[in-house]
Amino acid sequence: MSxxxxxxxxxxxxxxxxxxxARHKASQLxxxxxxxxxxxxxxxxxxxxxxxxxxxxxxxxxxxxxxxQVRDLEQLGYxxxxxxxxxxxxxxxxxxxxxxxxxxxANEMRRAAFTERFADWSDQDMAKLAEYLxxxxxxx
Amino acid sequence: MSxxxxxxxxxxxxxxxxxxxARHKASQLxxxxxxxxxxxxxxxxxxxxxxxxxxxxxxxxxxxxxxxQVRDLEQLGYxxxxxxxxxxxxxxxxxxxxxxxxxxxANEMRRAAFTERFADWSDQDMAKLAEYLxxxxxxx
DNA sequence: CGGCTATGTTGTAGTCGGCAACCAGTTGGC
DNA sequence: GCCAACTGGTTGCCGACTACAACATAGCCG
Numbered sequence: 001m002s003x004x005x006x007x008x009x010x011x012x013x014x015x016x017x018x019x020x021x022a023r024h025k026a027s028q029l030x031x032x033x034x035x036x037x038x039x040x041x042x043x044x045x046x047x048x049x050x051x052x053x054x055x056x057x058x059x060x061x062x063x064x065x066x067x068x069q070v071r072d073l074e075q076l077g078y079x080x081x082x083x084x085x086x087x088x089x090x091x092x093x094x095x096x097x098x099x100x101x102x103x104x105x106a107n108e109m110r111r112a113a114f115t116e117r118f119a120d121w122s123d124q125d126m127a128k129l130a131e132y133l134x135x136x137x138x139x140x
Numbered sequence: 141m142s143x144x145x146x147x148x149x150x151x152x153x154x155x156x157x158x159x160x161x162a163r164h165k166a167s168q169l170x171x172x173x174x175x176x177x178x179x180x181x182x183x184x185x186x187x188x189x190x191x192x193x194x195x196x197x198x199x200x201x202x203x204x205x206x207x208x209q210v211r212d213l214e215q216l217g218y219x220x221x222x223x224x225x226x227x228x229x230x231x232x233x234x235x236x237x238x239x240x241x242x243x244x245x246a247n248e249m250r251r252a253a254f255t256e257r258f259a260d261w262s263d264q265d266m267a268k269l270a271e272y273l274x275x276x277x278x279x280x
Numbered sequence: 281c282g283g284c285t286a287t288g289t290t291g292t293a294g295t296c297g298g299c300a301a302c303c304a305g306t307t308g309g310c
Numbered sequence: 311g312c313c314a315a316c317t318g319g320t321t322g323c324c325g326a327c328t329a330c331a332a333c334a335t336a337g338c339c340g
Contacts, residue, residue: 007266008254014273015158020179022159024200036296039156046153053318059157060164062298067320069296089305089318107149114148117279126147129272132265133154139257163297176327193287202329207288209327229287229336 033106036069041078041095041103049094051084078102165253173218173246176201176209181218181235181243189234191224218242 022035033041040055047054056066070093073079078099084090095103118126163175173181180195187194196206210233213219218239224230235243258266 004255004258004263004266005251007263007270008251008258010270011258011266011273012250012254014270014277016162016175016179017277018155018273019159019162019175020199022156034295035156036160039153039160042153051318056318060161061296063319064299064321065297067318071320084318087306087318091319110152111145111148114152115144117276118144118148121275123144123147125272126144126151128268129276130147130150130154132269132272133151133158135261136257136269137154137157174326191287201327203288204290204330205328207290211289224287227287227337231288 033102037073037076037078038103038106040066040069040073041099042107044079044093044095045100045103049092051090051092053090055093073099173242177213177218178243178246180206180209180213181239184219184233184235185240185243189232191230191232193230195233213239 036059039059043055043058044050052063052066052070055061055070056063059066070079070081074081078096080094080096081091082094084092121129176199179199183195183198184190192203192206192210195201195210196203199206210219210221214221218236220234220236221231222234224232261269
């Protein structure tokens with residue numbers, strides 16, 4: 001097996017291992033916000049508002065799934081919807097103040113856990129891992 | 141926010157996004173085998189047989205969940221059970237020939253998909269990503 | 281033997297996800 | 311202008327996965 005194939009094996013095994021543990025750890029880290037809702041709120045904040053179709057595309061989820069999650073987010077008061085003035089079919093989703101506060105809190109808890117995990121990493125290595133993951137994510 | 145914190149934000153977001161997409165991709169790659177069953181079959185093969193309790197501990201799943209998954213694996217003919225001769229409470233689980241063949245095929249398909257995804261990556265970058273992921277996984 | 285622990289199974293319920301059918305708004309060809 | 315095709319979103323329905331609790335069975339130790 002070539003070095004390339006060995007790297008591929010390692011990468012797929014590690015990413016799969018991560019996927020297996022993600023939900024378990026997520027519920028431990030911030031029990032008040034499901035992983036899905038957290039991720040969606042995070043993307044809404046990152047992009048400063050987007051449509052449900054964008055969420056569905058980004059997370060590779062069915063639009064019905066996104067529709068229900070968005071409905072719950074709105075009912076919990078963490079996100080608000082307004083009709084897109086440029087296209088009345090769509091809705092612009094934005095996090096509310098409560099949503100932003102919850103997100104900040106959850107982020108801080110998660111950041112603390114990650115900080116501990118990366119205690120012995122150099123700044124350069126962390127930046128490079130982040131860069132690789134973005135590059136990998138973009139190829140999906 | 142420091143560069144370190146920014147890296148942590150990116151890493152956690154990308155890894156979470158990966159987890160969300162993992163199941164989706166897994167079902168596309170080998171529809172006949174769920175990600176959980178694949179992982180279990182993989183561990184059974186790697187360890188050359190183990191008990192349901194070991195699977196539960198490794199995947200951080202409830203024993204009832206494992207029990208049902210194992211039952212399905214057996215009904216599909218991909219795994220076999222036998223009472224542990226040393227402890228009649230437990231069962232030794234082993235992949236069948238069909239299970240091994242399915243695992244080989246799924247592995248090959250996955251490897252091919254990853255190969256395509258990394259087509260424009262240099263050997264060095266792939267090796268470094270693999271190294272980072274292993275290092276990250278070890279800290280879990 | 282009698283309590284305690286460990287291994288699995290089953291019942292129940294909740295969450296997440298996809299598919300299909302549907303409605304509403306937009307776009308493009310005629 | 312008008313109808314067809316497409317897009318964004320909602321809802322009904324169902325299957326997959328998971329946890330928790332209750333239970334049966336088998337070993338362990340006093």
